[in-house]
Amino acid sequence: MSKSPHPIDIEVIGGGKRGTLSTINLEDSKSQNSNLKSEIESVNDSSSKVKGYASLHSLISAVILGYFLGIGNFWLYRKFKKSAREKRSIPIIKEIKRAKSDRELFNILLPYSNSKEISNILDKLEENLYNNGNNKIDKDEIIDILYELEDIK
Numbered sequence: 001m002s003k004s005p006h007p008i009d010i011e012v013i014g015g016g017k018r019g020t021l022s023t024i025n026l027e028d029s030k031s032q033n034s035n036l037k038s039e040i041e042s043v044n045d046s047s048s049k050v051k052g053y054a055s056l057h058s059l060i061s062a063v064i065l066g067y068f069l070g071i072g073n074f075w076l077y078r079k080f081k082k083s084a085r086e087k088r089s090i091p092i093i094k095e096i097k098r099a100k101s102d103r104e105l106f107n108i109l110l111p112y113s114n115s116k117e118i119s120n121i122l123d124k125l126e127e128n129l130y131n132n133g134n135n136k137i138d139k140d141e142i143i144d145i146l147y148e149l150e151d152i153k
Contacts, residue, residue, distance in 0.1 A: 105137065
């Protein structure tokens with residue numbers, strides 16, 4: 001097959017008039033462009049109103065969500081702080097039960113010296129350690145005192 005340099009005239013049945021580039025009206029295209037521009041501007045104006053409403057809505061939602069998240073965090077903090085205190089008291093009781101000497105018991109109870117009852121026990125232990133005293137120390141009594149101190153705090 002060879003290509004011919006001449007165009008072939010084809011007639012389409014039911015087709016409209018054939019136009020050429022020179023018959024396109026430039027005025028019509030300018031008016032169409034201005035119509036499109038005005039439609040785009042109207043869409044932009046209406047979408048900016050929607051964006052303003054949406055941003056106010058999202059701001060209010062964010063504030064409400066932040067409020068409830070803050071309350072939830074505070075509740076969780078208090079819950080875990082309380083459980084941490086309970087867990088902390090258990091090893092102290094185990095240490096008191098494991099203490100073999102008065103010196104070990106004295107060192108374990110020293111952080112609780114601000115309590116009147118513990119201070120009396122520490123005085124007895126100090127007398128046993130440094131003055132060769134022979135005071136009996138009841139570990140169960142100490143544990144009961146520590147449980148009372150934890151309930152007060």
